[in-house]
Amino acid sequence: xxxxxxxxxxxxxxxxxxxxxxxxxxxxxxxxxxxxxxxxxxxxxxxxxxxxxxxxxxxxxxxxxxxxxxxxxxxxxxxxxxxxxxxxxxxxxxxxxxxxxxxxxxxx
Numbered sequence: 135x136x137x138x139x140x141x142x143x144x145x146x147x148x149x150x151x152x153x154x155x156x157x158x159x160x161x162x163x164x165x166x167x168x169x170x171x172x173x174x175x176x177x178x179x180x181x182x183x184x185x186x187x188x189x190x191x192x193x194x195x196x197x198x199x200x201x202x203x204x205x206x207x208x209x210x211x212x213x214x215x216x217x218x219x220x221x222x223x224x225x226x227x228x229x230x231x232x233x234x235x236x237x238x239x240x241x242x
Contacts, residue, residue: 156217163218166211173215178202181223190223 163170173179178198185191194216202212 159214159217160221162210163214163221166214169211170215170218173202173211176201178212179216179219192219192223 176198177195179192179194182191182193199212202208202215
């Protein structure tokens with residue numbers, strides 16, 4: 135069976151914590167916009183188009199990622215870059231929205 139996110143497993147406190155972390159990562163990505171530009175130019179990840187279900191598909195190019203994993207600071211930039219990219223692709227999301235989407239997908 136495929137793995138599914140279970141929002142109820144996190145509980146209200148866990149969901150609130152996840153939402154605070156996500157918001158902090160988005161703020162960090164916005165504050166570090168200039169630092170993230172080289173990752174855009176390097177083509178570390180890109181939107182390849184929709185998958186068979188019509189969802190946006192993001193490709194992470196492994197051969198271009200390694201140079202962004204050399205230090206804690208560069209890994210942080212990579213994380214912020216990916217959070218920003220995925221937020222743009224999926225639209226503003228919250229842990230609660232993710233849990234609701236997973237529940238709906240599992241029920242279908």
